[in-house]
Amino acid sequence: MAKHDPEYDHEHIAIPGYLGVFAVLIVGTILTYFVATIDLDWIFPGANTLVALLIAFTKMACVMLFFMHVRWSPRLIWLAVAASFFWLAIMFAYVMQDYLTRATGVFTQ
Amino acid sequence: MSTHGHSDKFVYHEPGLQHQFSDMEQQEESVSIGMWMFLAQEIMFFGGLFTAYLVFRSKYPMAFAAGSNHLDAFWGGLNTIVLIVSSLTMALTVYYAQKGNRNLQMLFIVLTMIFGATFLGVKAIEYNDKFHHGLVPIAGLNKRERGTAGAEQHPEGKPCWEVAEHGSEHEYVNPKGEFEWADCSLAKMAQDEGYLTTAEKTGYFANGELDGNKFRDKVRIFYYLYFVMTGLHALHMIIGLGLMAWLLWTAYRGYYNADYYMPVEMSGLYWHFVDIVWIFLFPLLYLLGRHFTHGGH
Numbered sequence: 581m582a583k584h585d586p587e588y589d590h591e592h593i594a595i596p597g598y599l600g601v602f603a604v605l606i607v608g609t610i611l612t613y614f615v616a617t618i619d620l621d622w623i624f625p626g627a628n629t630l631v632a633l634l635i636a637f638t639k640m641a642c643v644m645l646f647f648m649h650v651r652w653s654p655r656l657i658w659l660a661v662a663a664s665f666f667w668l669a670i671m672f673a674y675v676m677q678d679y680l681t682r683a684t685g686v687f688t689q
Numbered sequence: 690m691s692t693h694g695h696s697d698k699f700v701y702h703e704p705g706l707q708h709q710f711s712d713m714e715q716q717e718e719s720v721s722i723g724m725w726m727f728l729a730q731e732i733m734f735f736g737g738l739f740t741a742y743l744v745f746r747s748k749y750p751m752a753f754a755a756g757s758n759h760l761d762a763f764w765g766g767l768n769t770i771v772l773i774v775s776s777l778t779m780a781l782t783v784y785y786a787q788k789g790n791r792n793l794q795m796l797f798i799v800l801t802m803i804f805g806a807t808f809l810g811v812k813a814i815e816y817n818d819k820f821h822h823g824l825v826p827i828a829g830l831n832k833r834e835r836g837t838a839g840a841e842q843h844p845e846g847k848p849c850w851e852v853a854e855h856g857s858e859h860e861y862v863n864p865k866g867e868f869e870w871a872d873c874s875l876a877k878m879a880q881d882e883g884y885l886t887t888a889e890k891t892g893y894f895a896n897g898e899l900d901g902n903k904f905r906d907k908v909r910i911f912y913y914l915y916f917v918m919t920g921l922h923a924l925h926m927i928i929g930l931g932l933m934a935w936l937l938w939t940a941y942r943g944y945y946n947a948d949y950y951m952p953v954e955m956s957g958l959y960w961h962f963v964d965i966v967w968i969f970l971f972p973l974l975y976l977l978g979r980h981f982t983h984g985g986h
Contacts, residue, residue, distance in 0.1 A: 594784070595781070595784070598777060598780050598781060598784065599777075601777075601780075602773065602774075602776075602777040605773045605776070606770065606773060609766065609769045609770060609773065609971075612971070612972050612976065613762065613766050613976065616762075616972065616976035616977075616979045616980060617979050617980060618980060619980040619981070620980065621980070625884060628977070628980050629972075629977060632972035632973070632976060632977075633969075633972070635972070636968050636969050636971075636972055639965075639968045640965050640968055640969070643776060643961050643964060643965055643968070644961075644965070646780075647776055647777075647779070647780045647957070647961045648957070648958055648961045648962075649954075653721065654718060654721075656718070656722055657721055657722065657725055660722065660725040660726060660728075660729055661725065663729065664728070664729040664732045664733075665732075667729070667732075667733060667736075668732055668733065668736045668739075671733070671736055671737075671740055672736075672739075672740060672743060675740050675743070675744060676743065676744070676747070679744050679747070679748070680747070
């Protein structure tokens with residue numbers, strides 16, 4: 581007997597949903613390209629990078645939630661995903677608090 | 690009789706269930722968590738390179754912008770689209786595996802492989818371009834013969850900030866296959882407008898003057914990171930193509946059905962992860978200095 585419990589439905593978002601996510605990813609890519617050609621430094625230096633990363637994070641969230649089915653996954657999977665980014669944040673934070681606070685001429689050239 | 694031998698009662702045994710799991714749901718959850726643990730360490734694997742990128746870009750933003758502007762955003766953007774399409778076909782592969790539709794599943798595996806191979810082909814075109822322009826950061830790995838080039842080699846007697854990017858072509862001599870870079874105009878611009886970083890104020894200058902060779906060495910750091918990050922990503926694509934070939938064979942042999950398709954779903958997770966890495970590599974490598982050349986400066 582095969583299991584076809586509606587509570588444990590694996591179909592997720594079906595084809596229109598996948599195409600919708602795909603459209604968001606394509607629009608995000610085109611947007612990334614055009615925003616990169618506009619100088620946003622008048623807002624604050626590095627605003628271009630921030631906008632590019634915001635779009636990239638949005639695209640990543642779409643891929644993870646829908647293509648990778650995290651949206652319908654058990655809490656344990658959510659925890660694994662969150663922990664990955666938390667570890668990454670620890671690595672970035674501790675490396676940068678070192679490099680950004682070094683006195684010039686001591687360890688830098 | 691049970692096939693396990695530890696019960697006299699008949700125990701229904703789903704064909705895809707391995708003996709250490711009590712039911713399909715537990716098996717699927719265990720397999721998923723194992724795959725996500727693998728992806729977590731993959732995130733840290735690439736994370737080390739992103740950390741290196743963060744450190745050196747925060748020190749030498751102008752050299753990174755200059756190096757980035759020489760990458761072709763058309764090829765990078767095209768590859769982003771190709772990978773997103775391949776992610777869609779991969780998602781549909783999993784979808785049809787869940788439906789137990791073997792033929793459409795195999796069709797979408799083949800499409801995913803075609804897009805994956807297209808990505809690698811575009812990557813080869815780009816690497817070849819770097820080889821011809823003296824932009825491979827390891828000395829000796831660049832094209833050595835004579836030819837013509839734009840701004841990569843320094844014309845005699847000109848300060849490095851007056852070498853126009855994609856300027857007039859001149860004779861190209863690179864007998865040792867060295868890394869070549871001549872244009873330091875972005876550093877000059879940052880100097881004039883007063884936003885050089887502390888590291889840049891020492892890193893680009895010799896005797897108080899902008900030094901083309903010192904700037905070149907910082908651009909070289911960008912190209913090291915470009916090759917290692919995209920190279921590691923390309924290696925993941927090659928492994929992904931291997932996985933797809935295996936999936937195609939096992940699907941053809943009829944290993945999967947609507948109740949057992951976890952290998953397809955797990956390979957999909959891997960493929961989407963590789964796509965996500967590229968989603969970050971594209972803006973961080975190809976687009977980061979583009980607003981300096983297109984945005985009214």
